[in-house]
Amino acid sequence: xxxxxxxxxxxxxxxxxxxxxxxxxxxxxxxxxxxxxxxxxxxxxxxxxxxxxxxxxxxxxxxxxxxxxxxxxxxxxxxxxxxxxxxxxxxxxxxxxxxxxxxxxxxxxxxxxxxxxxxxxxxxxxxxxxxxxxxxxxxxxxxxxxxxxxxxxxxxxxxxxxxxxxxxxxxxxxxxxxxxxxxxxxxxxxxxxxxxxxxxxxxxxxxxxxxxxxxxxxxxxxxxxxxxxxxxxxxxxxxxxxxxxxxxxxxxxxxxxxxxxxxxxxxxxxxxxxxxxxxxxxxxxxxxxxxxxxxxxxxxxxxxxxxxxxxxxxxxxxxxx
Ligand code: 2P0
Numbered sequence: 670x671x672x673x674x675x676x677x678x679x680x681x682x683x684x685x686x687x688x689x690x691x692x693x694x695x696x697x698x699x700x701x702x703x704x705x706x707x708x709x710x711x712x713x714x715x716x717x718x719x720x721x722x723x724x725x726x727x728x729x730x731x732x733x734x735x736x737x738x739x740x741x742x743x744x745x746x747x748x749x750x751x752x753x754x755x756x757x758x759x760x761x762x763x764x765x766x767x768x769x770x771x772x773x774x775x776x777x778x779x780x781x782x783x784x785x786x787x788x789x790x791x792x793x794x795x796x797x798x799x800x801x802x803x804x805x806x807x808x809x810x811x812x813x814x815x816x817x818x819x820x821x822x823x824x825x826x827x828x829x830x831x832x833x834x835x836x837x838x839x840x841x842x843x844x845x846x847x848x849x850x851x852x853x854x855x856x857x858x859x860x861x862x863x864x865x866x867x868x869x870x871x872x873x874x875x876x877x878x879x880x881x882x883x884x885x886x887x888x889x890x891x892x893x894x895x896x897x898x899x900x901x902x903x904x905x906x907x908x909x910x911x912x913x914x915x916x917x918x919x920x921x922x923x924x925x926x927x928x929x930x931x932x933x934x935x936x937x938x939x940x941x942x943x944x945x946x947x948x949x950x951x952x953x954x955x956x957x958x959x960x961x962x963x964x965x966x967x968x969x970x971x972x973x974x975x976x977x978x979x980x981x982x983x984x985x986x987x988x989x990x
Contacts, residue, residue, distance in 0.1 A: 671791065674714040674985040675784030679777040680705040680812045681841060681944065681952050681976075683899035684880045685906045686821065688863050688873060695808050696829050698863075699876040700822045702883050703812045704839060704954075707979030711777035713762040715789040721757035728762050744779065744806045745786060751802075752790035760786075775855075779806030780813035784982040799982060800830040816981040820884065834884070837892035839978070840957045842941075842964060844971035846923045846949040855947040858910055858917050865914040872909040876902060896942030896954050900931075903944040910947075919948050927951035927970055934966045941966075 680703035688698035726733040726741040733741075741760055749755065760782065764774050783803035787794045794802065796814050804811035804821075811831045812819040818836040823829055853861075863869050879902050886894040910917050920928075924945055931943040931953050940956035941963050950971075955963050957977070964973055 670716055670718050671789050672714060672716040673785045673788030674712065675781045675788065676710050676712050676983045676985065677777045677780035677784065677810075677813050677981075678706050678708070678710050678979040679774060680809065680819065681843075681946065681954075682809070682812075683895065683944065683954065684876060684883050684902050685946075686808050687859055687876075687906050687909070688869065689808070689859065690823065692860070694826050694829075695804050695806075696826070697808055697821065697823055698873050700820065700880045701809075701812070702818065702820050702834070702836075702880060702887075703809070704818050704836070704841065704976075705813055705816055705979045705981065706841065706976040708843075708974055708976045709765050709774075709777065711762060711764050711774070711781040713760065713778070713781035713785045715782070715785040716759045716761075717754070717756050717789045718759060719756050721759065724757045725759045726762070727760070729764060740806070741782065744782060747802065747805055748783075748786045748790050748792065752792050754790055756790075758786065758789065775807040776809040776813045779803050779810035780982055782806060783810065783814070784984055788984055796981065797830050797832070800832075801826070804829065804831075814982050817978040818887065833981075834887055836887040837890045837895060838957055839892065839895075840955050840960045841976040842953040842955060842960060842967060843974045843976060844927050844951045844953065844967050845974065846921060846927070846951065846971050851919065851948045853917050858913070858919075858947055861913045861917065862909050866909045866912040868909040868912045872905055875905060892940060892956060896940070899944050899954060900942040907945065920945060921949040923970060924949045924951050927953075927967060930966050930970065931963075934963060939963060939966070 682703040684702040686701035690696045724742045726738045800811045800814040815833045819831040821831040939962045
């Protein structure tokens with residue numbers, strides 16, 4: 670038996686990934702830019718065991734079957750192919766994040782699985798190779814391999830990987846509107862947006878431009894420009910999603926009220942901008958010195974968690990091997 674444990678954190682995109690150029694390889698239609706968080710870690714242990722007849726996946730102490738288990742097995746198949754192994758594995762994972770509530774738990778999940786599985790199967794992968802591998806499990810996981818801010822580029826299988834980038838210092842105030850499982854998965858909603866939303870081509874072309882502008886804002890240390898670009902990009906993503914057939918609307922009345930509150934804070938000089946992923950939770954991106962003002966402004970509307978730029982993948986030494 671060989672065993673490895675890895676920790677990863679979710680990330681929140683400032684410029685969103687929403688649409689695939691290749692679903693089999695999980696190649697994105699556009700590049701994206703994110704901040705890895707220092708909250709909500711996923712800890713995953715992979716034990717490679719010749720005695721197992723098939724893979725096992727236990728999440729938060731609950732044995733999994735169906736789609737979640739199949740996604741893990743398909744991912745392990747990639748690792749086994751690289752490692753030249755036929756052995757099955759037991760995957761035990763704990764998520765300190767509300768699962769599937771639009772808080773990017775698949776990003777931390779597949780990043781941690783990539784790190785733990787690669788090590789348990791004896792692969793010695795550098796962060797770029799781990800990002801490429803994690804991408805196959807879930808696109809946004811490619812970014813969680815890196816600490817702080819990460820840029821995930823378009824390209825073919827070899828080149829579509831994330832890399833760390835410098836960005837203006839930032840805090841995120843996460844407003845948890847609803848911890849419930851979201852009604853439509855991001856994978857399905859992404860597919861439906863590409864296939865049915867008339868705004869999808871405009872989303873892709875505008876996001877490519879926004880990403881270039883965001884990269885420039887990062888290089889200049891311009892938080893105000895970066896925040897404004899990120900809020901507009903989130904609104905455009907939700908507009909494209911809402912125009913699906915049948916429509917999908919992730920934002921609730923409370924989410925919209927949070928966006929309004931962030932705009933009101935900004936009108937009073939608080940350096941804060943809002944974003945939201947594929948769920949009702951809203952994230953206020955702000956200057957670190959303005960966290961208290963943002964907390965005070967949003968507090969009445971939702972439970973809040975403050976995040977700062979967090980670490981990349983961390984492999985733990987395991988006792989046995
Ligand atoms: C992002 N999201 O950039 C965007 C914004 C959600 C909204 O990446 O199909 O779970 O596994 O590659 O990574 C969610 O999509 O999708 C996501 P798959 P993933 O963070």
